[in-house]
Amino acid sequence: MGAREAVVAYVDALNSRSVAGLIDVGGVKDEKWSRQEAERILADRGGRGWKIKNVQVEQDMGPDTGSARLTAEDKTGKAMRDTFTVTRKDGTWHLVVFTQQPAEPDKDPASTDKPSS
Incomplete structure (x- = not known):
């Protein structure tokens, strides 16, 4: 699945x-x-009959990472515009739509705090 197809699959998942x-x-x-x-995503955006108006994909962060811009409209005419990071893993493109993924076991989460001295 290419990056554009991943965006289409996202909209299909919302609609269904x-x-x-x-x-x-x-x-x-x-x-x-x-x-x-x-x-939670489906409660917010699911089942609204989204129709894709435009998808733009750019591999602007390397061969396996980029961005996708989606413009869609629901059955009432309400517009949705969203930008996603797209990543390719094992030849398949995915959208970064999940933000609550837990840290891997035995791995410290990244931090921007400076170590105390």
Whole structure:
């Protein structure tokens, strides 16, 4: 799946209110946290009959990372504009739509705090 197809799959998942579809396009594991976040995304944007007006994809951060800009309109005419980071893993493009992914076990989360001396 290319980056543009990942954006189309995202809109399809929204329209069909598919938790599994969002998890797949997001490239995350199907776990309790990802299902909960997918449900929140669907509660906000799901089932509204989105029609894609424009998708622009740029591989502006390297061969496996870029950005995608989506413009869509729901069945009532309300516009949606969103920008996503797109990443390619094992040949498949995913959208970074999940923000609550827990840190990996045995790995300290990144911090911008300066160490105390």
